[in-house]
Amino acid sequence: HCTVLAFQRVRPDKVADFLRIQEDISGTMSRFPGYLGKEVVHPVPGLQEEFVSVFRFATADSLRGWMESSERQGVIRELDSCADGPGRLQVVAGDDEGRAPVTVVFSHRVKAGCEEEFRAWREEVLHAMSAWPGFLDADVFDAKGVLQEDWVLIVRFESAASLE
Numbered sequence: 001h002c003t004v005l006a007f008q009r010v011r012p013d014k015v016a017d018f019l020r021i022q023e024d025i026s027g028t029m030s031r032f033p034g035y036l037g038k039e040v041v042h043p044v045p046g047l048q049e050e051f052v053s054v055f056r057f058a059t060a061d062s063l064r065g066w067m068e069s070s071e072r073q074g075v076i077r078e079l080d081s082c083a084d085g086p087g088r089l090q091v092v093a094g095d096d097e098g099r100a101p102v103t104v105v106f107s108h109r110v111k112a113g114c115e116e117e118f119r120a121w122r123e124e125v126l127h128a129m130s131a132w133p134g135f136l137d138a139d140v141f142d143a144k145g146v147l148q149e150d151w152v153l154i155v156r157f158e159s160a161a162s163l164e
Contacts, residue, residue: 001036002063005090006053014082021078022053028071029055034062050087060093101136102163107150110143118151129155134162 010018022040029035036056043049057063066072079087110118122140129135136156143151157163 002057002060002091002093004053004055004057004063004067005092006055006087007050007090008053008079008082008087009050009084010082011084018051018079018082021075021082024078025053025075028075029066032057032062032066032069034058035066063091063093102157102160104155104157104163106153106155108153109149110151115142122151122153126153132157132162134158 008018019040022038026038029038034057036058038053038055041048041052041054043051055066057066108118119142126138126140129138134157136158138156139154141148141152141154143149
């Protein structure tokens, strides 16, 4: 699967136009082979200042077809009329042969006062995982109070088989 994340600040007076254009884009994209779906995430003041549009396609070739299409170029011009500054695009493309890396997210709530014990345990787990065939890397995120109560560990392996 391939996913595109499009980040865009929108002028306050153009939000309704932006959302209408997003609906039009959904209709246009739905006619492209390999299109799986789309969602729009609204800004959260103080946390995320941009709209985030998430587009999903079945294969890299189907995504490439949309990205290179004249239809996409037309909607980009429309979206630019709503923009409050330049947008950003992030493409996350998997391997069409089914050998894409696999990501697992572990989320834990840690009892107050046990944070250091949890960190030590997490380091042991990461050390054991890193020796496993197919392990690629990991990211760790400690809890940040109200904004993020969970302790998160994101682990990537070469394939589902190496994860299993």
